[in-house]
Amino acid sequence: MTNLDIETFWAVVHHGTMTAAAEALYITQPTLSMRIRALEERVGTPLFVRGKGQRRIQLTEAGQKFLTLAQRWQQLLSETDSLAELEQRAYLRIAATYTTNQYILPPVYKRFLAQGLPVSLWIHTLRDVDSTQALLSHELDFAFIDSNTVFDDRLTVCPAFREPFLLLSPPDSPTTRGGGTRSLDVAEELLVTWDPEFIRWHDRWFGTGARPLLYADTLQAADFLPPTEGAGWRRPGHRRRVAHRKERTGMPLYQRRRRTG
DSSP: OOHHHHHHHHHHHHHSSHHHHHHHHTSOHHHHHHHHHHHHHHHTSOOEEOOTTOOSOEEOHHHHHHHHHHHHHHHHHHHHHTHHHHHHSOEEEEEEOHHIIIIISHHHHHHHHHTTOSOEEEEEEOOHHHHHHHHHTTSOSEEEESOSOOOOTTEEEEEEEEOOOEEOOOTTSTIIIIIOGGGOOGGGOEEEOSSHHHHHHHHHHHOTTOOOSEEESSGGGGTTSOTTSSOSOEEOOOEEEEEEEOOSSOOOTTSOOOOOO
16 A cells, blocks of 8 residues: 555545546546556455446445545554654643533633643544544543543543533423423434433433434534424533543653553
């Protein structure tokens, strides 16, 4: 695999047609087709769906998987190119979910930067499972996660703060008028699945076999619904936790852990 292979693959994915990709790379279309065939021979499977009358190139299932590998390749290449800069500067790498980074941590980041420390703050927005893998591969110093699940016994996980369970509903709903939680209709539920506590809340009130209107891993995924559907939404509270690599030295959470022995 070469950088040329990745560059060619990305050009086709980005531009959507062989003609546009060839023009962007300043090569002929036959040359581009030859590169793609050579790449597919290396990986052992077709990466693009080809068909007569097809205006835009589509990825095969294998192509979708290769897209993830290509993204990682580009990230590694970018980090390699900036290695000299990374060695000259100190970074504090923090990860959190989108909601935590967007609404909760900005004041913390501002206070940290206001101290004028000789450390650059590097903020990542990641899912809990991705934060876990990044910690284990020493790509992060610590992470705020939104789940009570301990993903790996090599990590130390401790509560950072708590939030209450909240039930939000319109003023004219049966719930607001005294019906309580039992007046909720599971057929109108938007079940956000990224935290086990949400699933447990659903199972407690509706039963494990009850089907909601929609399963989604974020509330943003339900934006396509018209306002009349799912007029209220529930945000079960949960603990946010700080996860960091478990090492032998007892250093503060904001410092990178070093192995001993």
